[in-house]
Amino acid sequence: MNTRRIIALFGLAVVAVMVVSACAGKSKREVPANAIAVVGSDVILRSQYDTLLAQSKLQYAQAKTPFPALGSADYESIRNQIVNSLVQSAAYRQKAADMGIKVSSAEVDASLKQGIATKFKGNQSKYEAWLKKENLTEQQIKDSISQDLSDQRVYAQLTQSAKVSKSDIQKYYDGHKSNYKVGESRAVSHILVKSKAQAEGIYLQLKAGADFAKLAKKYSTDSTTKSSGGSLGVMEKARLVPSFAKVLFALKTGTFSKPVETSYGWHVILATGPIKPAHTQSLSEASATIEQTLLSEKQQQAVTDWVAKANKYGKDNTTYATGFEPPKSSTSTPLATTTTP
Numbered sequence: 159m160n161t162r163r164i165i166a167l168f169g170l171a172v173v174a175v176m177v178v179s180a181c182a183g184k185s186k187r188e189v190p191a192n193a194i195a196v197v198g199s200d201v202i203l204r205s206q207y208d209t210l211l212a213q214s215k216l217q218y219a220q221a222k223t224p225f226p227a228l229g230s231a232d233y234e235s236i237r238n239q240i241v242n243s244l245v246q247s248a249a250y251r252q253k254a255a256d257m258g259i260k261v262s263s264a265e266v267d268a269s270l271k272q273g274i275a276t277k278f279k280g281n282q283s284k285y286e287a288w289l290k291k292e293n294l295t296e297q298q299i300k301d302s303i304s305q306d307l308s309d310q311r312v313y314a315q316l317t318q319s320a321k322v323s324k325s326d327i328q329k330y331y332d333g334h335k336s337n338y339k340v341g342e343s344r345a346v347s348h349i350l351v352k353s354k355a356q357a358e359g360i361y362l363q364l365k366a367g368a369d370f371a372k373l374a375k376k377y378s379t380d381s382t383t384k385s386s387g388g389s390l391g392v393m394e395k396a397r398l399v400p401s402f403a404k405v406l407f408a409l410k411t412g413t414f415s416k417p418v419e420t421s422y423g424w425h426v427i428l429a430t431g432p433i434k435p436a437h438t439q440s441l442s443e444a445s446a447t448i449e450q451t452l453l454s455e456k457q458q459q460a461v462t463d464w465v466a467k468a469n470k471y472g473k474d475n476t477t478y479a480t481g482f483e484p485p486k487s488s489t490s491t492p493l494a495t496t497t498t499p
Contacts, residue, residue: 188477189201189477189478189479192204192205193479194206194207194241194244194478194479194482195241195244195245195476195477195478195479195482196476196477197245197248197249197252197472197475197476198248198249198252198471198475198476199252200248200251200252202244202245202248204479206244207240207241207244207482209298210240210243210244211236211237211240212293213292213293213294214236214240216292216293237482238484238485241478241482241484242484245472245476245484246468246469246472247305248472249468249469249471249472249475249476250305250308250309250312250468251305251308252471253312253464253467253468253471254308254309254311254312257312257315259308259311259312259315261304261307261308261311263300265307266300266303266304266307267300269303269307270296270299270300270303273303312464313461316457316460316461316464317457317460317461319460320453320456320457320459320460321456322449322452322453322456326452327441327445327448327449327452328441330448330451330452331441331444331445331448335438338438338439338443338444339436339437339438339439340394340434340436340437340438340439341394341395341396341397341436342394342395342396342407342433342434342435342436343392343393343394343395343433343434344392344393344395344406344407344429344431344432344433344434345389345390345391345392345393345429345430345431346389346390346391346392346393346406346427346428346429346430346431347370347371347374347383347387347388347389347390347427347428347430348374348378348380348383348388348390348402348425348426348427348428349370349373349374349377349378349388349425349426350378350379350380350422350423350424350425351377351378351379351423351424352379352423352424353424354417354419354424356377356424357417357424357425357426358416358417360373360377360417360426361414361416361417361426364414364426370387370388370414370428371387371388372387374387374388375387375388379423388428389430392431392434393406395407399420399421399422401418401419401420402418402420402425402427405418405427406427406429407433409427409429410429411429411430411431411432412428412429412430413428413429414426414427414428414429415427415428
């Protein structure tokens with residue numbers, strides 16, 4: 159079982175770890191008799207742990223696999239993952255609240271309603287039968303949706319704050335100029351078919367004045383280019399199959415070739431642009447790509463840093479009941495960023 163159990167619900171991934179916590183007030187470091195841990199101001203009840211353990215047993219039963227014996231290493235591993243998932247969920251929720259992130263019951267209800275409509279075509283009876291089969295309660299599903307929505311908002315808030323400056327782009331470009339070397343290239347379209355006979359028939363139609371793009375849409379077996387009239391865009395000579403490249407770079411702009419065979423089949427090639435000599439992209443040409451690269455890196459780092467802080471908060475502010483302490487090597491799972499219904 160993953161640290162934060164994932165169940166296929168409504169055709170998407172929904173976190174199925176619910177943390178229905180009770181405020182422990184001034185005794186937040188003291189674990190009540192009916193709990194397994196206290197995380198900050200949240201109490202994780204024993205009933206929550208038992209529910210997830212029962213679900214894990216159900217999964218084993220459905221897979222017709224014996225559940226690990228009490229006290230075995232595998233059993234301890236399952237127990238530790240359940241405890242860690244509950245503690246982590248509580249820590250994440252509290253740190254999300256520190257960011258001002260809240261999920262209303264109305265939003266959860268709306269998401270649940272949409273999920274039932276999508277997965278079960280709005281059939282409440284089928285939804286309830288599914289809950290029974292999976293040994294889940296509706297409250298668990300609502301808690302899962304709430305957690306998922308909270309995680310998405312944390313992710314959105316963290317990534318929206320990531321910015322890339324012009325100086326960042328310049329610095330990256332200066333340090334990675336070799337990445338922006340472009341070999342001899344040319345814009346090209348093609349029609350790919352399986353047989354030489356069919357390729358020759360297409361070639362004759364083109365000679366008779368047929369439209370290349372229309373023939374590509376009608377005959378080409380290249381599903382990625384046929385809808386765009388066979389356009390491959392600008393291709394570097396060195397990246398092309400030699401027999402294809404030899405013909406393409408010998409054509410005059412706007413002309414098409416006789417059938418050419420490669421390992422992919424038979425091609426009729428159209429040179430749609432002039433030959434461009436090898437060169438290094440300028441900063442302005444590479445800027446958009448660099449900006450996206452740096453933005454993705456900064457966004458990921460922002461999420462990674464937040465997760466690390468949330469995990470540390472959980473580690474530093476959790477008291478466990480006897481028998482539920484995690485092993486010293488226990489690790490945490492990164493923030494989930496799934497999509498709600």
